[in-house]
């Protein structure tokens with residue numbers, strides 16, 4: 512049985528509380544992988560972090576080898592295999608992700624420098640703290656000994672929200688017996704923000720004896736626009752109701768993101784969304800951004816699904832999200848310096 516050392520930052524927070532059980536119960540890395548858990552937070556949350564660690568002890572998860580709760584990034588990231596970066600100031604009602612750049616970019620830079628020094632160079636990093644795409648770019652930049660392809664950001668929550676709305680639509684259209692898992696190959700392009708582009712044109716619904724393209728359920732432009740707006744605004748709607756950003760669904764999406772990316776036993780034939788470095792992408796998105804694309808597994812990693820037909824209207828939306836990310840990059844550069852990604856080997 513292998514053991515993976517998994518770091519969760521912001522471990523005293525809401526998402527971590529829902530994520531820890533998923534990581535320790537085999538849902539992410541499978542039932543044949545043990546987990547060595549490192550929970551990191553900041554001084555301010557020290558007592559809460561200790562309380563979470565005490566609860567983890569009381570759970571006696573069969574796959575959990577060891578759990579360390581710490582305020583030291585060096586201790587947390589030492590020899591780590593996987594890191595989920597949740598630590599940061601959350602988006603509150605009325606805030607856009609770009610308001611968070613000033614709050615979170617410097618914290619991410621410091622953690623990234625630590626990873627560069629003390630983690631395995633093979634570490635895989637999922638950035639969740641907002642603004643997730645731009646924070647991911649910052650993390651990549653300040654850990655130059657770790658390959659850029661080892662850094663991704665979470666847009667899977669947006670994909671799952673899209674799946675949820677499509678599921679509702681199947682019910683309105685009286686398509687019998689459809690479950691969420693039957694709705695495949697949906698994707699999110701661009702930024703994890705209100706400019707994100709929920710994309711249904713590759714999507715299909717497969718039940719025994721039937722296959723329906725998702726686009727058939729959205730025959731008018733009005734319906735498509737409504738779907739886009741519902742997905743783009745779902746996060747804000749949840750914040751309004753709960754006075755806090757999504758916790759349970761974010762944790763679930765992180766588990767799916769990590770499993771589809773890293774668990775070799777998970778099915779390889781589907782499309783899923785993650786933010787990755789845009790450099791060299793086949794859709795003409797500017798290099799040097801962390802942009803969400805439809806991905807699939809390939810030998811040795813993941814690849815952007817090529818040759819997808821994109822309408823002029825969707826192209827405009829992709830460009831708007833790209834422009835927003837270019838603006839975020841500039842804002843972040845004014846705080847942490849140039850974010851051009853160049854790799855070098857660790858000495």
Ligand SMILES: NC(=O)c1ccc[n+]([C@@H]2O[C@H](COP(=O)([O-])OP(=O)(O)OC[C@H]3O[C@@H](n4cnc5c(N)ncnc54)[C@H](O)[C@@H]3O)[C@@H](O)[C@H]2O)c1
Pocket residue numbers: 520521522523524525526527551552553555556597598599600601602618619638639640641643665666667668669703756757758761
């Ligand atoms: N990408 C997405 O889809 C998505 C979805 C939901 C939430 N988020 C983001 O995820 C992050 C976590 O959300 P949450 O609801 O758990 O927030 P939360 O406020 O409940 O928890 C955040 C935790 O991070 C800690 N923290 C702050 N700075 C830190 C640092 N430098 N190092 C380590 N820990 C630090 C805080 O003490 C707190 O315990 C937020 O930035 C939120 O906006 C992203």
